[in-house]
Amino acid sequence: MFMNLQGPWDPLFGRLPMLLDLQYNNPWIMFAFALVVLGGGTVVAALTYYKLWGWLWRDWLTTVDHKKIGIMYIIIGLVMLFRGFFEAAMIRTHQAMAVGPDSPGILGAAHGYLTPFHISEIFTVHGTLMILLAVTPILVGFMNLIVPLQIGARDMAYPFLNAVGLWLTAMAAGLCMVSLFVGSFSHAGWVGLTPLTELDHSPGVGVDYWIWILQISSIASTVGAVNLIATMLKMRAPGMSLMRMPIFSWTAMGTNIIALTSFPLLTVAIALLTLDRYVGTHFFTADGGGNFMMYTNLFWLWGHPEVYFVVLPAFGFISEIIPTFSEKPLFNHTSMIFATMMIAGVSWLVWLHHFFIMGSGPQVNTFFSIATMLVGIPTGVKVFNWAFTMFRGRVRLETPMLWALGSVLLLIGGGMTGMMLAIPAINYVSHNSVFVVAHFHNMFLIIAFAIFGAVTYWWPKAFGFYLDEKLGKIFFWLFWGGSVFVFVPMYALGFLGMTRRLDYIAHPSWWPLLMLEVVGIALYAASVAAFVLQVYVSIRDREKNRVRTSDAWETSRSLEWATHCPPPFYNFGATPIVHSNDEWAWRREHRLTTLKPENYSDTHMPKNTAVPIVLGFFVGLFSIAAVWRVWWVMGLCVIGMIATLIFRAFQKDVDYVIPADEMEAMEREKLDQIDHRAQDSAQQTGEMGEPEIDGHAHG
């Protein structure tokens, strides 16, 4: 219907009959399939064996609690990160194998073990999911988890919308997994190069999968941004002026302003491409009167703000970790806020630097080159602020601090190469070389390092016990080693002239450097094992590693440390009053660290609801039907979505109130536990004595 499709189509099954022609003889897909079935099967079996389905449904799948939603976002992101790592390992080993005309080829490939089409799919899915389904959900998860705690709120401003965002993201991730086994994925790069993504050039379903993954996750990010901005503007605890808001919340503010203003652009660009592919318009065709550079323009109009969307929360993590482990306030909180908002503002003025060589001429290139270099100013301010925070501080090199320091070092390297790439003349030689690939991986590693720092830093807050310190350090050094061995040779290869997205390396002299990159990938693989082991050991020994007070690191500074670890579903026993931008440090100095408020009051809370997951189900089914062009299923799903929303609009029973005496009883139980644990420990930061400065309880 509508379009002249290659291959079969019928009204009942859409393009699904295409699957009958495909042959499942690829051992890599079989391996991945076995892994997914084994992993998913184990989880399903465990849930059934321990009779946990009811618990899962009541406590997690239908929850509107921002902490649980945040944790689920992070889990989705980590699983996707794991899959993205597999693809990275395949690209690296394949390229190291496919060097020179005499290199062997197996599994149907002339060289190496992946056919050209297959490796194109792999680098496309690697980019798409690492950015949109790994890093973005992890960061959104942290913002969900931490921001309401940092500003002293009960929950997000719109708890229901929050759950909708989560389930849309989950559906996008699910769609990505489905594409691995049913049909194919896009081969046109994560940016979706037009006119290659047009139906004439990509007749399969791969690009359609990519389109719907982007579309759903971009809508999820937009609604998430609305929610976080409203939360930060309207739900701060009394006394917390905007300038007193902790720095991570400020970076979340910058990030979400970027998201709210830029993600709709992606929605529109992808919608226009969808019209091209589904109803035969010519927005981005090369030969039908379209302008395919306009797609690149629209994509990067979103794409560059997206780069700062992902980097700002990482800067926020670093800005929280460094003061805690330097035992000093963050150097110049105000300038940090201004630097954050400047980066957010400039993010809108630099997008052409992704296609300097389009041919728009020296005037245009100069404008964007200067704008790009301007980003270096606020970023430099941040680096100096972190350095001055550590200067004359009592720096403790615990795992989160190692990750933060690694991140700052990577920022210097990535920033320098970024300055080089901001010069248009350099782009005429380095565009599409692996030098660019090394640069942006360097920048994304800043985020990865900050994420693992944040995982270690906030883990005791979220779960009430520490991550194993020794395995954490092993994980850090292996990951650092992997980063150096993969990306330093990649920078060099870029200068030697190696272009990106190659399925065959014609230049045998590059082989040693490619082998070094394989060494790096092996280190990364070891680091993944160390991380999994770390999480396992920490959960196993959780009783031994319990957090004793609300302040897990004993020198933490912001408001999230002024409640229990893990925080109860209502976050704070009573709404906290804020006196300083480092509220918890202020209370420590004034000996006000008791968690017992003067009195409790009735607390208004949102109720769990199954509507978001039902809505997510319809969206997921809609997108699968859209990929395979089964119009009637799409229609039914739209009706389902509208009906679900109408049902929600008439749902009156959406909230409840915790009475003050019940709250007091729950709080007393927790406070008794804290006191009990505190008696076992000399390092009590609460009412029972001075915070200890040098020693550390859990070491």
Added chain:
Amino acid sequence: MAHHQSSPIDHPEIQSASTLQYVSAFVLGLALMIVSCIITLGGGLSQSSTLTWIGILALIAVVGQLYLLFKLDLSKTMIWHTVSAVLTIPLVFISIVVTMWMFQYLEMRVMVGGS
């Protein structure tokens, strides 16, 4: 949560609903669209002045809709919405005007017979 709205009808946004304003927004939109249709189909004007005039009419339509339909004003209820709308103006300027500038140069430099 400082306050708890028991009935959705009590929300100030809903309280500000006004039939007169909605109808006039609809009539304004319709009238401006008819006028621009006449201008475009009539063909009496040159291409550039047609574009200028329908641009001006579109601007009036947008501002009219923002005020009459979305009620963007400086009242306590709506100030955040108005501020957000105003903050998007530079972004609209950047994305549209700078794009036009880029593509004008591009056409001049790479298209055969580019103007």
